[in-house]
Amino acid sequence: MTSRMTRQQAAAALVEGVDQDLIAATAILALLERQFDAALRHQGAELALLAEELTPVLDAMDARRRQRVALVRALHGLDGTMAGFIATQPEPGRTPLAAAWSELERVVVACKAATTRNGNLLADQFTTMQRVLQGGDGTYAPR
Template sequence: MTQLLQGVADDMAAYRTLLDLLERQFYAAIRHQQEELGQLAAEIGALVDTMETRRAARVELATRLTGANPSMTQVFALLRPEARTRLEADWQALERMVLAAKDAGKRNGELLAEQYTIMQRVLHGDNQTYEPA
């Protein structure tokens, strides 16, 4: 249980870092800072890999604690009221950070895709242009 609780706390810290990195990525994209974008992509990738490892460990720990098809609700039920309340609050905060990171990642991806599309039009012309016969 201690490992599971520590993993949630570690993920909360990691998501704060991830949200900061995604914000920096957005502004680097706006400013067309390619080198910065590359560095941020590497940092984001490494952080996401670490969080995925922790998520898999959390599922394994929850399975050991509650059996097959674990849920956090089942894990919450194993705790004393004070600890349960704290973990539930931390879990809700973590879920909000996950959603915020997904939104920021989507925003950044859309910006980068739009920039790529514009650059392709500039370099190769717009093959969708209507040409009268």
């Protein structure tokens, strides 16, 4: 928390950041699904475009994460957590913030799973192409 930011401003920034991250994470998940489809279809140009779309969204989300960590620590000490911050918020704001945070966590887990799935598919495709092009381990050799 900067020295010029009040506790109320810091809390508002945290709430806004969660809302922005939920929008961003949902967009990222959609991009990852498009990436998977493009990889299945071996659409290299589409994969490159999707990577260009993903990068700024991920960078902005990471910047908000860093700000969130700093603000929570400034408000609740070095061991402060979002759960602790949410618990201290008055109603009617606490319930929608808790729901948004929970949904953000769920979408981020889905993004991580999609990223792993996409990476595995691309790695498998690369390995297969290397074997085909270089003769590899004799997978396609007559027996």
